[in-house]
Amino acid sequence: MASGSEPVLEVRDLVKHFPLTQGILYKKQIGAIKAVDGVSFDLRKGETLGIVGESGCGKSTLAKVLMALEQPTSGSVRIGGRDISKARGGELKRMRRNIQMVMQDPYTSLNPRMTVGDIIGEPFEIHTDVAPKGDRRKKVQELLEVVGLNPDHINRYPHQFSGGQRQRIGIARGLALQPEVIVCDEPVSALDVSIQAQVINLLGRLQDEFGLAYIFIAHDLSVVRHISDRVGVMYLGKFVELGKDAEIYDRPAHPYTQALLSAVPVPDPEGREQRERIILQGDPPSPANPPSGCRFRTRCWKAQEICAKEEPLLQIRPGTAHMSACHFAETHDVVHAG
Amino acid sequence: MSNPTPLDGPGLEEGKTMVADAPAAPAPGREGRRRHAKKEAKPASLWTDAWHDLRRRPMFIISVIIILILLVMAVWPSLFTSIDPFDARTCDLSAARQGPGPGHLFGRDNLGCDLYARTIYGARNSIVIGVLTTVLTAIIGGLFGIFAGYRGGAIDTLASRITEVFFAIPSVLGALLIASTLRGKYNSILLVILALSVLGWPMVYRIMRAAVITAKSQDFVVAAKALGAGSGRIMFRHLLPNSLASVIVVATINLGTYIAAEAALSFLGVGVQSPDISWGLMIADARDRFITAPLPLVFPALFLSITVLAFIMMGDAVRDALDPKLR
Numbered sequence: 001m002a003s004g005s006e007p008v009l010e011v012r013d014l015v016k017h018f019p020l021t022q023g024i025l026y027k028k029q030i031g032a033i034k035a036v037d038g039v040s041f042d043l044r045k046g047e048t049l050g051i052v053g054e055s056g057c058g059k060s061t062l063a064k065v066l067m068a069l070e071q072p073t074s075g076s077v078r079i080g081g082r083d084i085s086k087a088r089g090g091e092l093k094r095m096r097r098n099i100q101m102v103m104q105d106p107y108t109s110l111n112p113r114m115t116v117g118d119i120i121g122e123p124f125e126i127h128t129d130v131a132p133k134g135d136r137r138k139k140v141q142e143l144l145e146v147v148g149l150n151p152d153h154i155n156r157y158p159h160q161f162s163g164g165q166r167q168r169i170g171i172a173r174g175l176a177l178q179p180e181v182i183v184c185d186e187p188v189s190a191l192d193v194s195i196q197a198q199v200i201n202l203l204g205r206l207q208d209e210f211g212l213a214y215i216f217i218a219h220d221l222s223v224v225r226h227i228s229d230r231v232g233v234m235y236l237g238k239f240v241e242l243g244k245d246a247e248i249y250d251r252p253a254h255p256y257t258q259a260l261l262s263a264v265p266v267p268d269p270e271g272r273e274q275r276e277r278i279i280l281q282g283d284p285p286s287p288a289n290p291p292s293g294c295r296f297r298t299r300c301w302k303a304q305e306i307c308a309k310e311e312p313l314l315q316i317r318p319g320t321a322h323m324s325a326c327h328f329a330e331t332h333d334v335v336h337a338g
Numbered sequence: 339m340s341n342p343t344p345l346d347g348p349g350l351e352e353g354k355t356m357v358a359d360a361p362a363a364p365a366p367g368r369e370g371r372r373r374h375a376k377k378e379a380k381p382a383s384l385w386t387d388a389w390h391d392l393r394r395r396p397m398f399i400i401s402v403i404i405i406l407i408l409l410v411m412a413v414w415p416s417l418f419t420s421i422d423p424f425d426a427r428t429c430d431l432s433a434a435r436q437g438p439g440p441g442h443l444f445g446r447d448n449l450g451c452d453l454y455a456r457t458i459y460g461a462r463n464s465i466v467i468g469v470l471t472t473v474l475t476a477i478i479g480g481l482f483g484i485f486a487g488y489r490g491g492a493i494d495t496l497a498s499r500i501t502e503v504f505f506a507i508p509s510v511l512g513a514l515l516i517a518s519t520l521r522g523k524y525n526s527i528l529l530v531i532l533a534l535s536v537l538g539w540p541m542v543y544r545i546m547r548a549a550v551i552t553a554k555s556q557d558f559v560v561a562a563k564a565l566g567a568g569s570g571r572i573m574f575r576h577l578l579p580n581s582l583a584s585v586i587v588v589a590t591i592n593l594g595t596y597i598a599a600e601a602a603l604s605f606l607g608v609g610v611q612s613p614d615i616s617w618g619l620m621i622a623d624a625r626d627r628f629i630t631a632p633l634p635l636v637f638p639a640l641f642l643s644i645t646v647l648a649f650i651m652m653g654d655a656v657r658d659a660l661d662p663k664l665r
């Protein structure tokens with residue numbers, strides 16, 4: 001899986017603040033929503049990085065900045081060594097071939113006025129040198145086949161398909177330009193549970209077939225688990241823990257990760273009996289005004305004075321094998337706890 | 339499957355087989371087929387759905403029939419009457435204001451010309467002015483609306499302020515002003531179209547802008563940007579088709595009001611000029627003797643009302659059919 005060693009995507013100190021303004025004529029900035037506030041990671045060829053966190057923690061904003069759909073406030077997003085956030089015009093367009101996305105809602109992410117053939121064929125019309133005009137229809141039909149749809153349905157409209165089938169259409173569109181990286185922003189959250197596994201399996205198969213690297217975003221650790229090589233846990237715009245999936249699941253070091261894991265349903269009924277449940281108090285604070293020091297301290301049961309004063313950095317802590325951002329990090333097996 | 343273009347024979351053939359075998363052949367991704375199992379039989383889109391709905395609306399059918407008759411009347415008026423109202427020899431001043439009789443279905447007007455032939459020939463200017471004004475306002479208002487709605491910022495602010503100024507001017511009054519200032523310098527029909535277009539485009543602009551602003555935040559637009567689509571492609575391939583429905587509805591309704599406005603301008607003497615024929619002009623000519631000879635006023639007024647009503651009714655029906663919430 002995580003075979004290649006050179007990273008296809010290098011993200012450094014990425015920050016995205018949305019200014020909060022007041023006034024109609026003179027727009028005065030009175031603050032900022034710190035949606036993404038210092039995120040760094042590497043993604044290697046063929047690897048999947050799962051990103052989890054509660055709704056509102058900045059996952060979609062991170063995805064949009066990676067896709068150069070939003071301009072970062074600071075930091076860099078390097079794809080093949082070049083910073084996509086600084087690229088413009090033709091260079092940006094060329095770089096987009098290497099990073100594509102699958103969106104959350106299969107009902108709004110496909111243009112209702114276009115046929116499936118036009119939707120999946122649009123990448124070829126934008127990047128005309130990828131496939132000669134005469135080959136495009138055949139390419140679209142191949143893509144339909146690859147994602148498990150009937151190639152004869154090329155002239156149908158999106159609303160003639162089910163949610164799961166539509167998500168396959170969205171995946172086919174993302175595959176068309178043969179990118180190295182696909183950003184999947186909660187690709188199965190809008191689907192029935194019975195269909196989620198099918199779509200995740202499809203993504204897994206495509207990864208093996210085409211050597212894709214995924215950023216796989218979810219708000220639930222259980223979804224990410226099946227597909228991820230590494231997992232990053234996000235809280236209020238920052239990664240609080242980042243490591244191999246087995247490390248995160250079996251030896252979580254950050255209290256927030258432990259709380260998230262304690263809420264994950266386990267298939268083994270005996271396991272459930274023994275498991276401890278950590279119920280988080282309250283809602284996450286506003287990203288416009290995050291707590292000082294450790295952002296999780298307002299909901300943390302281990303918080304001490306230092307947590308309000310000093311921000312814990314994301315680093316490998318004593319006794320743990322992966323990075324976490326907690327002054328009192330200690331591994332604790334919540335899932336198998338006895 | 340070879341390589342059929344959507345419009346030629348094989349394309350249609352393919353469409354047919356697809357629909358026919360749809361219920362039998364399970365699609366590879368077979369989850370949740372039940373959701374669309376019933377719908378699958380008919381090849382639906384917003385427009386085909388709307389068409390199914392419209393075919394069952396008597397108001398729509400009646401208005402379309404009226405409009406078709408009017409269109410034929412505008413293009414080939416000689417199909418309806420053998421008298422050429424532009425030929426002075428068909429008029430007989432001594433028979434002025436004669437009532438209906440053989441050969442003169444509606445009777446004669448103040449100058450002894452055949453009222454029926456003049457009313458039929460009057461349809462052309464109404465339709466031409468209505469249609470051309472609608473097209474012109476749709477192009478101007480539509481383009482400004484797309485750009486302002488998509489780009490926002492300074493263009494939007496500027497265009498919106500300009501339309502507010504236009505909105506503050508009552509349409510007929512404004513057109514009266516424009517038409518009377520430029521009167522005589524241009525062809526009178528062209529002048530009416532220009533005057534009405536100048537005042538009519540802000541309405542289309544507003545509708546288009548609002549529709550584009552709604553459409554542009556949708557995920558499929560974000561997806562197109564992620565693919566590297568340029569502004570032109572996003573505006574004309576994605577935003578325009580998804581905003582067109584409401585503009586078409588407003589344009590159809592407006593067409594009726596432009597025809598009414600043309601009649602008003604002609605009635606006031608700044609619209610279509612004699613010897614051209616227009617219902618508004620006919621009404622103006624007949625008003626002085628309305629008490630003694632009402633028919634020369636009643637017939638063009640009747641045709642005018644029915645025409646205006648037909649377009650407004652059709653626009654109304656299309657609006658209802660295109661609004662899925664009303665179905």
Ligand SMILES: Nc1ncnc2c1ncn2[C@@H]1O[C@H](COP(=O)(O)OP(=O)(O)O)[C@@H](O)[C@H]1O
Nearest residue numbers: 018033035054055056057058059060061062287
């Ligand atoms: N365009 C925007 N303008 C202002 N605030 C935004 C914008 N997009 C997102 N936000 C804010 O940024 C925060 C993170 O949002 P988002 O990235 O969508 O979170 P997630 O995808 O994790 O649910 C939220 O507080 C949201 O309100």
Ligand code: SF4
Nearest residue numbers: 294297300307326327
């Ligand atoms: S740094 Fe302090 S507040 Fe933050 S998670 Fe660790 S113990 Fe809790």
Ligand SMILES: [Mg+2]
Nearest residue numbers: 059060061186
């Ligand atoms: Mg989100």
